[in-house]
Amino acid sequence: MTTHYPIAILGGGLGGLITARVLHVNGIESAVFELEPDRTARVQGGMLDIHDDNGQKAIHAADLWNTFDSIIHRGGESMRILDHTGAVLREEHDEGQMARPEVDRGQLRDLLIDSLPEGTIRWGHKAVAIRDIDGVAGRREVEFANGQTITTDLLIGADGAWSKVRPLLTDAKPSYTGISFIEADLYDGPQQHPAEAAAMGAGMLFAFKDDTGILGHLETDGTLHVYLGFRVPEDWADTIDFTDTPAAKQAILERLPGWNEALRGFIANADTPLTPRPINALPAGISWDRVVGVTLIGDAAHVMSPFAGEGANLALYDGALLALAIAEHPEDTETAIAQYEADLFPARPTPRKTPPTASKCSSLPALRKDSSTCSPRSTLKRPPATRPSGPGGTNPSKRFRKLGGTVWWCLTGYYEHGYRGYRENKEPDCYDGDEGKRFFWSSGMFPLPLSPRATCSSSMKST
Ligand SMILES: Cc1cc2nc3c(=O)[nH]c(=O)nc-3n(C[C@H](O)[C@H](O)[C@H](O)COP(=O)(O)OP(=O)(O)OC[C@H]3O[C@@H](n4cnc5c(N)ncnc54)[C@H](O)[C@@H]3O)c2cc1C
Structure with a gap:
């Protein structure tokens, strides 16, 4: 038997889970289809630093800040750079500013799983085929390896780097x-x-x-x-x-x-x-033309090098952004997706926004708390496209101090790989003689610039 789901999320990684959670706190139910047989099937190792300008905003939108706060690894924002002999080139201590607090990936995933109503996640559902349904624009049938099929009017591809959903939108491959x-x-x-x-x-x-x-x-x-x-x-x-x-x-x-x-x-x-x-x-800056009834979030949309330390943050951010757009337009998911994708592809004009109704506003207490308006999306705005020039702008300590200041800024700038938040302003004019920076830039670990901007690479080569 084929069951119909108005919103089907393919993939129960961080992106898919937070999408379902933010929809849920806005009174919209969805179903998550995940290939793994259960939540314990794969060890979720590693730490993630969750950034204040994207990942943390998503956690707020999911109304999970207090639980999130309880899993933060206090002291984990400390950072050191060594050379191969073990000599310390740079060391920074965690002073508790919470710009990029570290959490265990598995604990974050558990927190999201536990925040969903029982049965939201359909474990053991590996999508193997997706077909358009003739005569119903945007409706699709998804076939799973376990023999089950579903239909949906809104398919959200949260299925990671090798997304099964992506080919519906673009030929791009990692x-x-x-x-x-x-x-x-x-x-x-x-x-x-x-x-x-x-x-x-x-x-x-x-x-x-x-x-x-x-x-x-x-x-x-x-x-x-x-x-x-x-x-x-x-x-x-x-x-x-x-x-x-x-x-x-x-x-x-x-x-x-x-x-x-x-x-x-x-x-x-x-x-x-x-x-x-x-x-x-994936190549930096991929985009696609709107296709009715389907979109991508997280790695499915823009898998990038882990050096940027942004993939999980953007998966969370994308998921929250999309869910909030759907909450703004519950009767018109096409407008919601267009709005989300306009944010995903900043070069495109943003569709005119419909002001949220009072009732929707009142369903978003976590967002209203730090929002000057009642718009659900207002606290999820991307960082400004134009950063102040120079590493860390006029106040280097303000944004980048915690992770090696300019070192980290250069690193993230250099490794854009679709890192859309900073796409328009890749200014890795980073080298200023500091030993730690010299070390990073002289390291052959970092491939040639992906950014067309040559300023940094030429100054780098000349040092
Ligand atoms: C080595 C390494 C280190 C990293 N370190 C960091 C870091 O420090 N900070 C950071 O922000 N990011 C980091 N990243 C990136 C980060 O892990 C990803 O960007 C993030 O996990 C993407 O989340 P997602 O939900 O989009 O995709 P995923 O986490 O890949 O989740 C996709 C889900 O979809 C499921 N799935 C796949 N195919 C199907 C299918 N056909 N049917 C059903 N389900 C399916 C998968 O089982 C999985 O659960 C790192 C990545 C790597 C490889």
């Missing part, structure tokens, strides 16, 4: 960025791996040399979560047998000659098998 990660965990770092824990510090770690880098986090339970990144050909991981962990460790360690023992220890002493993760991205 391609390999030239960087592969190896992921590993060391459990109970402070007790079991004190040397590696000392290298990691209290929060986030970056260590780079040439074409190799380590990005790590201290997790809330003491786990040291590490990504080792290499600039390597796409098929490089196929040359290593990752099912043979000792042999895989040996192969990876051979790529770390001269590295400090504690940094090598992230691989040598890993408690988990090493997991290869080739990094793929």
